Amino acid sequence: DVKVTQSSRYLVKRTGEKVFLECVQDMDHENMFWYRQDPGLGLRLIYFSYDVKMKEKGDIPEGYSVSREKKERFSLILESASTNQTSMYLCASSLYLYGGLAVYNEQFFGPGTRLTVL
Amino acid sequence: QKEVEQNSGPLSVPEGAIASLNCTYSDRGSQSFFWYRQYSGKSPELIMFIYSNGDKEDGRFTAQLNKASQYVSLLIRDSQPSDSATYLCAVNMLNYGGSQGNLIFGKGTKLSVKP
Numbered sequence: 051d052v053k054v055t056q057s058s059r060y061l062v063k064r065t066g067e068k069v070f071l072e073c074v075q076d077m078d079h080e081n082m083f084w085y086r087q088d089p090g091l092g093l094r095l096i097y098f099s100y101d102v103k104m105k106e107k108g109d110i111p112e113g114y115s116v117s118r119e120k121k122e123r124f125s126l127i128l129e130s131a132s133t134n135q136t137s138m139y140l141c142a143s144s145l146y147l148y149g150g151l152a153v154y155n156e157q158f159f160g161p162g163t164r165l166t167v168l
Numbered sequence: 169q170k171e172v173e174q175n176s177g178p179l180s181v182p183e184g185a186i187a188s189l190n191c192t193y194s195d196r197g198s199q200s201f202f203w204y205r206q207y208s209g210k211s212p213e214l215i216m217f218i219y220s221n222g223d224k225e226d227g228r229f230t231a232q233l234n235k236a237s238q239y240v241s242l243l244i245r246d247s248q249p250s251d252s253a254t255y256l257c258a259v260n261m262l263n264y265g266g267s268q269g270n271l272i273f274g275k276g277t278k279l280s281v282k283p
Binding site: 080081083090091092093095098100140144145146155156157158159160161162 | 176200202210211212213214217256258260268269270271273274275276
């Protein structure tokens, strides 16, 4: 069964702390994604990765960094947490696709981490 | 321009009725279309995908795609209170990383099914 796990369901941190959110998938997927979800704003892409050691900025990368040292693991790092980073963080993974074919590339989501920064 | 538009709702339907959820998208190069269901406090889960014009049925769910109109919809027949959730439309836009796996998500429509 397909599985994406995230290290914590709930996390409370203080302003200025360095925060690590971990995501692990067991489907041998090449692609991994980090989103945040806020009421009224929907899912917003923070960073994504198509391969080990590579990363690409999404729509809202400011204040975040990522690490992908192994294929199955994608970490999101908040270098200095701020209150406006209080949010639900969702990790997802999918297969890598070749060319421009119309294909089925479902993203599988982890359970999410609800982060509160005080 | 990468936009996926959904009516935020809430859309309220009585139990047993048909719920109709709509989504429009901006990129004519889009090729795959997904409907995710998200219960409150949970993560999104895929319920339907479609990539050819026309209808695709799976149980009580039917996805409809019209690429010429850049429109995709989800019909839920015999709606149940357990269908109450937010439904996210997601689009694989080739001009925005779609060939490599990126999806563009709408903000979702909240559906409420009243017993």
